[in-house]
Amino acid sequence: MDTLAALGHGFLVALTPYNLLWSAIGVTVGTAVGVLPGIGPALTVALLLPVTYHLEPTSAFIMFAGIYYGAMYGGSTTSILLNAPGESGSIVTAIDGHAMARQGRGAQALATAAIGSFVAGTIATVALTFVAPLMVKMALLFGPAEYFALMVLALTTVTAVLGDSLARGLGSLFLGLALGLVGIDMQTGQARLAFGVPELLDGIDTVVVAVGLFAVGETLYVASRFRFETEEIYALKGSKWMSREDWSRSWKPWLRGTLLGFPIGALPAGGSEIPTFLSYLVEKRLAKRPEEFGHGAIEAVAGPEAANNASAAGVLAPLLSLGLPTSATAAIMLAAFQQYGLQPGPTLFDSNPELVWGMIASLYIGNVLLLLLNLPLVGLWVKLLLIPRPWLYAGILVFSTLGAYTLNNNVVDLVILWVIGLVGFGMRVLNVPVAPCVVGLILGPLAEQQFRRALAISQGDASVFVTHPISAALLAVAVLLVAGPMVLRHRQRMAEKAAEKAAANKAAGRSGTTPAL
Amino acid sequence: MTTGRTLRVGEALLGGGLLALGILIAVETMLTPSTGRSVVGPALFPYLVAGGLVLVALSLLREAVAGPVAHQGGFEMDGAAVAFVAGGLVAQFLLIEFLGWIPSATLLFVAVARAFGSRRLALNALLGLALAGGTFLVFNYGLDLNLPSGSVVEWFAPDE
Structure with missing residues (x-):
């Protein structure tokens, strides 16, 4: 009942006209950046950090949460009407959603996405309301060793689940960790890797890295591909309403998507890609007509869209209760907490209940606002897709340099932005995921702090990490996540070789030896 | 290619x-x-x-x-477009303190728009100018953040 009382108090905070205004601004901006290609929630929150410096933290976080949720709604619009996903969580939606738009059923696809997002977002926010306090109770059992192990686990999952090559993911992660080392060491005051540049003593700002990778790197990449790719936007036509059949085919995928999205988002497993892919596979397996998948099956839009919204709520649970970011947007939100001198975690629930619960309550309100914004007003958002790309990307870069410059009012940040942007471009070309770099940059220094604290308590005995059962278990899972796929891939390669050999044998007329696959 | x-x-x-x-x-x-x-x-x-x-x-x-390469079957890239964007950013960080935010951001806008194939220079410059001018006003007078007006301007019109 404590939780309900706290939530009720949160509603009192979130329902003040001032905070309602910020929530409305957040969901509107969020939907817009979700719709626009080339700009996402992580980048938007990063760009808004300097602007919100003078704002009340509660209002700022209510706005950020609105942006995060709003981007999940808006991303689906781009996926469905344009043959390019607006957000990484909407990649799967693009497959069947775009097929539906080609058949003139774009409005139904948008409707099932919006209503599914609302259903999933609301259920997942309820889950967040009750899971977060439980995680706080769990976190109170954690010492520095456990925190360190948990952060290692988060870093490995973000790395292992993204991208098609573990080496590329780890490369991105270690680049982020290396960038995180720059600056004055918090515990001894010693400068590290500053190379005599005074501006580097404060460290490399997360905002500059995020903007460099997500805005500059992305713009360079899109510019390099722009001449070779064509976009086709489908206009909305015909009936705007979902038929009875659409409803009956949608509601179960919504619920299943929610069930997949929330827990996977809440586990340190890296954002919304995994649950959306899983939801797609599950719906395909359960569908009466799986052959429709890929050609405009409404289930394939309903399930993944519900899953990505539910995962957004899930991601907030470890962020608020443990201070653990599991996606790029969450990492930037953690940077926002640090800007205000706040440390998310169990103490935040005690020291700033109006912030935590006001933010959670605002998610309920934001969901309702988003349903209103996205269902009747979807036509307005579609207009955003008509902005000519040259102006859109030119504007994104002007705002990016503005954000980077106003952080500290110095040119060095613009130079770092340029360098990171070029690195980000190279990473995009080579299919290196960028999220591990951002998460590594923000989580690396925190992990180091816990690591040194743990060793200070144990007086230099490094075995604390494996003798504490929780810490040992978390580290074991992390090792499994890295080693598991490697072993599987190795065995797969062996099996392929054996199969090739068998095929060769067969071709040579010496069949009979069948390899065990 | x-x-x-x-x-x-x-x-x-x-x-x-x-x-x-x-x-x-x-x-x-x-x-x-x-x-x-x-x-x-x-x-x-x-x-x-x-x-x-x-x-x-x-x-x-x-x-x-x-190992496997990132893009099976080749991958086309427009080097000139990349150079326009990267060059626009370099010009901006070299010029921002001297010329100020408004001209350097306008230049960046035009360069990026050109990278995306837009050749209407005058229109793009006008749009960039409007965006740069608008953000300058909002940030310096509305939000109390300091975007540079440029040392060139301060030579001619020193504020006290």
Whole structure:
């Protein structure tokens, strides 16, 4: 009942006209950046950090949460009407959603996405309301060793689940960790890797890295591909309403998507890609007509869209209760907490209940606002897709340099932005995921702090990490996540070789030896 | 047309770059005299990160030689467009303190729009000017953040 009382108090905070205004601004901006290609929630929150410096933290976080949720709604619009996903969580939606738009059923696809997002977002926010306090109770059992192990686990999952090559993911992660080392060491005051540049003593700002990778790197990449790719936007036509059949085919995928999205988002497993892919596979397996998948099956839009919204709520649970970011947007939100001198975690629930619960309550309100914004007003958002790309990307870069410059009012940040942007471009070309770099940059220094604290308590005995059962278990899972796929891939390669050999044998007329696959 | 071969070179560059970074961090950490007296000094984590970088770099180099490439079947890229965007950013950080935010941001806007194939220079410059001017007004007068007006302007119109 404590939780309900706290939530009720949160509603009192979130329902003040001032905070309602910020929530409305957040969901509107969020939907817009979700719709626009080339700009996402992580980048938007990063760009808004300097602007919100003078704002009340509660209002700022209510706005950020609105942006995060709003981007999940808006991303689906781009996926469905344009043959390019607006957000990484909407990649799967693009497959069947775009097929539906080609058949003139774009409005139904948008409707099932919006209503599914609302259903999933609301259920997942309820889950967040009750899971977060439980995680706080769990976190109170954690010492520095456990925190360190948990952060290692988060870093490995973000790395292992993204991208098609573990080496590329780890490369991105270690680049982020290396960038995180720059600056004055918090515990001894010693400068590290500053190379005599005074501006580097404060460290490399997360905002500059995020903007460099997500805005500059992305713009360079899109510019390099722009001449070779064509976009086709489908206009909305015909009936705007979902038929009875659409409803009956949608509601179960919504619920299943929610069930997949929330827990996977809440586990340190890296954002919304995994649950959306899983939801797609599950719906395909359960569908009466799986052959429709890929050609405009409404289930394939309903399930993944519900899953990505539910995962957004899930991601907030470890962020608020443990201070653990599991996606790029969450990492930037953690940077926002640090800007205000706040440390998310169990103490935040005690020291700033109006912030935590006001933010959670605002998610309920934001969901309702988003349903209103996205269902009747979807036509307005579609207009955003008509902005000519040259102006859109030119504007994104002007705002990016503005954000980077106003952080500290110095040119060095613009130079770092340029360098990171070029690195980000190279990473995009080579299919290196960028999220591990951002998460590594923000989580690396925190992990180091816990690591040194743990060793200070144990007086230099490094075995604390494996003798504490929780810490040992978390580290074991992390090792499994890295080693598991490697072993599987190795065995797969062996099996392929054996199969090739068998095929060769067969071709040579010496069949009979069948390899065990 | 970029081929798989070029992408392999790219991946080798990435591996080589991370290798160099790892060695740089290790050497720099070695050269920094340690001041801390705690159990774990400020040098341990840099060494761990350097070690990780070297290992990952070696594995990337191996992948560059024998592993799968990023884009099967080639990949086309427009080098001129990349140069326009990158050049626009360089021009901006070189000029921002001298000319000020408004002209340098306008220039960036025009350069990026050109990279995306828009040749209507006058219209783009006008739009860029409106955006740069608008943000200058909002940030300097509305939000109390300081965007530079440029040392050139201050020569001619010094404020007190």
